Amino acid sequence: MRPPGVRVVLVGAGHAHLYVLRHAGLLRAAGVEPVLVAPAVFHYSGLATGVLSGALSADRAEIDVAALASRFGVRHIIAEATDLDLANKTVRLTDNQDLAFDAVSFNVGSVTTDRHSLAGQSAVWSTKPSINIIKFKNFVEFHIRDHGESPAIVVAGGGPSGFEIAAALAGLVKRRRTGNCIQVVTNGNATWGPKRAVAQLIATLQRRGVVVLPGEVVERGIGVCRLSDGQSLPCDMLVLATGLSAAPVVASLGLPLSDDRRLRVGPTLQSIADPAVFAVGDCSVIDGAPRPAAGVFGVRAVPVLLHNLAALGSGGRMRRYVPQRRWLSIMDLGDGTGLATRGRLWWMGPVALALKRRLDLGFIDRMRAPSGHMLQD
Secondary structure, eight states: OSSSSSEEEEEEOOHHHHHHHTTTTHHHHTTTTEEOOOOSEEOOGGGHHHHTTTSSSSGGGGEHHHHHHHHHTEEEEEOEEEETTTTTEEEEESSSSSSEEEEEOOOEEEOOOOTTOOOTTTTTTSSSTHHHHHHHHHHHHHHHHHSSSSSOOEEOOOOHHHHHHHHHHHHHHHHHTTOOOOOEEEOOOSSSOHHHHHHHHHHHHTTTTTTTSSSEEEEEEETTTTTTSSOOOEEEEEEEEOOOOEEEETTTOSSBBTTTEEEEEEEOOOOOOOOEEOOGGGGGEETTOOOOSHHHHHHHHOOOOOOOHHHHHOOOOOOOOOOOOSSSEEOSSSSOOOEETTEEEEEHHHHHHHHHHHHHHHHHHHHSOOOOOOOOO
């Protein structure tokens, strides 16, 4: 027998759902029973490059989701969702269990867009999900240990992720006292940050031995990768930082998607086609207010998501989330410095990285602490 009240299944343990777990008591008081479907461990993307560069240990970027759910009395099923039956209101899980719901919320993050089907080939690594970066670091270090030198690494993608990965790798090989053979292949359309900031970043990476080339990686060969212009680059390991799409389960929901295959939601964070389906973070986009896949939006949506999930039980009025037009983004450059951007403003140096560490490690520590306070707008 199901307990009385409204059951909300939380699919995924991204930023927003982790905060919701900490305030599960508020949901229960409103007559809502939260159930979490997620892996046992959360790997925080904001610290992945800090781990890759060797500045942080891997466990510093992890949150024990199972322990967090247990601490706040939330039933946790260690699995992933594979399908959604909207007519019967059930979620199909990887263990073939069908879990009934009254409402469902997705916070499942993103995966790397792979336009040329390169993932899965020999020594090809995608930047998402974040655990891939941790595994990739181990392979780089195995190569250095076995060969006494850094592998030839090509990073495909000239967005912030591609440059940040390249910077972290440059930091790693310097810490391991070996030579640098890192190349970034970019289409040159770096509109993600102020023009002068991007130029300064590229100049800094080049001084550290990172080669930045125009082009697009379209094929993987033995010991090489090939570009769209026919050029071949030496390549022991290929890293794909070629943009982001929602996790595959989102495309299987049969609900309206954006061009980058994220779930289209309204300001109340509900699907534009079904009010029983909520979504936050990288896997969704608000109609009329598109924003890039960045963790800040998932975090800032928490008060609205929590209120609206509680309203399902209390009968309260739904609140609206309006994402900010400008937001702070900080890249870890792997050498003790960072690049911070907010709109047209930017600065580079150790202060930027110190701020990033304070924000990211603060988030980790709040999720590990026994109690916390509601995040405020």
